[in-house]
Amino acid sequence: MAHTETQRHGERLAVFAATAPGLEPLAAAELRALGIQAAPEPGGVAWSGTAEELYTANLWLRTASRVTVGAAEFRARTFFELERHARKIPWERWVSKGRAVRLRVTSRKSKLYHEGAIAERVLDAIERRVGSLAGAEVAADDEGDEDASDAQLFVVRFVRDACIVRADSSGALLHLRGYRQAVARAPLRETLAAAALLGSRWPGDAPLLDPMCGSGTIPIEAALMARGIAPGLAAADREPRRFAFQEWPDTDLDAWKRVVERARNAIRPAAPAPILGSDRDAGAIEAASANAERAGVLGDLALTVAPVSAIEPPAGRGWMVSNPPYGVRVGETDALRNLYAALGHTARERAPGWTLALLSAEARLDAQVGVPFADAFQTRNGGIPVHLAVGTV
Numbered sequence: 239m240a241h242t243e244t245q246r247h248g249e250r251l252a253v254f255a256a257t258a259p260g261l262e263p264l265a266a267a268e269l270r271a272l273g274i275q276a277a278p279e280p281g282g283v284a285w286s287g288t289a290e291e292l293y294t295a296n297l298w299l300r301t302a303s304r305v306t307v308g309a310a311e312f313r314a315r316t317f318f319e320l321e322r323h324a325r326k327i328p329w330e331r332w333v334s335k336g337r338a339v340r341l342r343v344t345s346r347k348s349k350l351y352h353e354g355a356i357a358e359r360v361l362d363a364i365e366r367r368v369g370s371l372a373g374a375e376v377a378a379d380d381e382g383d384e385d386a387s388d389a390q391l392f393v394v395r396f397v398r399d400a401c402i403v404r405a406d407s408s409g410a411l412l413h414l415r416g417y418r419q420a421v422a423r424a425p426l427r428e429t430l431a432a433a434a435l436l437g438s439r440w441p442g443d444a445p446l447l448d449p450m451c452g453s454g455t456i457p458i459e460a461a462l463m464a465r466g467i468a469p470g471l472a473a474a475d476r477e478p479r480r481f482a483f484q485e486w487p488d489t490d491l492d493a494w495k496r497v498v499e500r501a502r503n504a505i506r507p508a509a510p511a512p513i514l515g516s517d518r519d520a521g522a523i524e525a526a527s528a529n530a531e532r533a534g535v536l537g538d539l540a541l542t543v544a545p546v547s548a549i550e551p552p553a554g555r556g557w558m559v560s561n562p563p564y565g566v567r568v569g570e571t572d573a574l575r576n577l578y579a580a581l582g583h584t585a586r587e588r589a590p591g592w593t594l595a596l597l598s599a600e601a602r603l604d605a606q607v608g609v610p611f612a613d614a615f616q617t618r619n620g621g622i623p624v625h626l627a628v629g630t631v
């Protein structure tokens with residue numbers, strides 16, 4: 239990868255949108271709809287893009303967890319080689335003097351294996367080019383990265399002595415849209431809720447019901463899609479959340495403003511079809527309402543306290559997309575089996591012909607529903623393997 243001293247507008251960046259495993263094709267389809275051709279790779283999608291595409295991907299991607307750009311690729315088997323290459327990286331494109339920096343370093347099957355020592359050399363190279371930093375930390379993996387840190391993150395990865403350095407453009411993980419402050423039990427990541435909707439092939443203009451909506455993540459993500467609201471604008475005032483690239487010294491802020499303006503102009507005033515969420519727990523519905531209000535989509539949703547057995551799907555055909563509880567603790571299995579069976583019974587009675595999509599962890603429980611399912615994708619939710627089972631009632 240060639241190093242340039244200054245960013246020229248129109249220059250191509252090596253962009254990578256990271257996703258949870260199994261969601262790569264969904265992110266690639268999202269990008270295609272945005273006019274960006276990207277290739278799925280394990281763990282995300284890659285393309286060579288403009289700065290404007292980078293801003294667009296951050297604002298619009300519903301299923302990606304973060305977007306990074308390539309800073310350098312080189313081979314290094316000694317610290318001397320690492321230092322030589324690291325000092326040539328144009329760090330000043332992504333950090334200025336006085337900023338805080340965070341490094342995430344991993345090394346596999348490489349001569350340089352001491353991650354702390356690698357981080358030390360890289361931080362020294364950054365300071366040599368940009369001046370002293372406000373602080374430097376070495377980050378753990380993304381799972382523990384929930385806090386919105388202000389520091390500019392760089393990812394340094396050694397595999398078989400080949401080093402890839404990437405600059406993070408997102409900042410806080412992209413599932414942190416900002417609207418979800420009230421949580422019920424076992425909330426679903428916003429990115430995974432969006433993936434369930436996309437994986438179910440819900441078209442956005444047909445009725446949608448989540449009969450176990452908890453804190454409302456699936457109905458809220460559905461309303462954002464139905465109204466064409468970019469997930470980065472999921473605040474009631476439609477101001478974008480913060481992204482790391484906004485702090486980069488060479489970011490084209492006019493281009494960013496244009497991307498935001500276009501996204502605001504694309505918003506539809508209302509969802510074209512009913513979006514319903516229910517849960518038997520009144521506290522969950524309270525949380526869902528507060529979250530929907532913060533996202534500015536409360537008016538698009540009908541949220542009610544009701545057990546699965548009392549749902550009232552609207553007439554016509556629609557989609558039921560849900561993330562039912564799954565058994566992790568011993569002793570819950572019988573109750574869960576009954577719950578999945580009750581869902582199947584109610585769906586056959588009141589929603590024949592509907593598409594049913596369940597984000598669940600156990601095929602044995604899915605089987606209780608009595609609908610022929612096929613997996614749309616398999617992924618992980620908080621470390622647990624889960625899948626999206628999709629079928630027609």
Ligand SMILES: C[S@@+](CC[C@H](N)C(=O)[O-])C[C@H]1O[C@@H](n2cnc3c(N)ncnc32)[C@H](O)[C@@H]1O
Nearest residue numbers: 425426450451452453455518519545546561563
């Ligand atoms: C895994 S949580 C859903 C989390 C949700 N997707 C979110 O983002 O917050 C499962 C939900 O199913 C609800 N639930 C369990 N049994 C139910 C029943 N019989 N009828 C309705 N809701 C039920 C629970 O109250 C819980 O909120």
